[in-house]
Amino acid sequence: MLNWQRSQAAARSPHADRKPIRVGCVEYLNARPLWHGLGKRPDLFSLKYAVPSRVSSWLHNGEVDLALVSSIEYTPQYRVVPGAAVTSNGPVGSVAAFSRIPLTRARSVALDDSSRTSAALMRILCAEWFDIEPEFVTMSPDLPAMLQRCDAALLIGDRALFVDHVGMGLRKHDLCEEWRGMTRLPFVFAFWTGLPDALTSAHLQAVRDSRRNGVTALDDIACAHYPNNETLAATGRAYLHKNIQYRFDVDCFASLRRFYNSASRLGIIQQAQPVLFYDS
Secondary structure, eight states: OOOHHHHHHHHHHHTTTTTOEEEEEOSGGGGGHHHTTTTGGGTTEEEEEEHHHHHHHHHHHHOSSSSEGGGGGGOSSSSEEEEEEEEESSSSSSSSEEEEEEEGSEEEEEEEOOOHHHHHHHHHHHTSSSSOOEEEEESSOOHHHHHHSSEEEEEOOOHHHOTTTTTTOOOEEEHHOOOOOOSOEEEEEEEEOOOOOOOOOOHHHHHHHHHHHHHHHHHHHHHSSSTOHHHHHHHHHHHHHHHOOOOOHHHHHHHHHHHHHHHTTSSSSSSOOOOOOOOO
């Protein structure tokens, strides 16, 4: 009888001896559809949230097993979950440079310290698209202070999406739109990256299910992100539907290679590295 009970328990929970893996989630609106359903699986995942640079640091420091990391943070010591990423194929709205003068005349650029990928993208565009060599200054995301110090300022997230740049007399330069103009490719902002042996097939399936459920619940996600402001929620809904995609297709892979090659040429990373995926 005892052996039967043990065999039944093993059949019910094949991963019962495994602790939930630790997951770092980016707290921004555009990332929420990818982790939308993971909180419903406490048997598989233990979640915590922060800005992109902090989440990436958690993975590098061994504080999480899986993280939604900014593209620039990937190295081949990790593996990538296939099919899911935060991407944009046109104006993204939430990653932009602001200036009072044409960006091609900027001699200094303040970089939002929240995301190293967006900072790298700004550096690449300045060198390869705007044909300028400005001084770069990493700062906290405070637009007036940034523009007091520099000719242009890079902001990401809600601060870029909702700033009244027209009312402030500023030009807004959408970095994803500029990347698209330069490469004819989408831009890949982030993807699920983890330790090679951290995920089982059950984890991979749950991450895929979370993405699928998230992209069908964009309106609910926007309302949950802005629970007390219908105006912001409406903008968030439009943003998720029109500006962000969650696939990782051939064009995205080509874009990632182009991004890494440019970053390597400029010395932002040591060398372009191959992207290695978990077996699905």
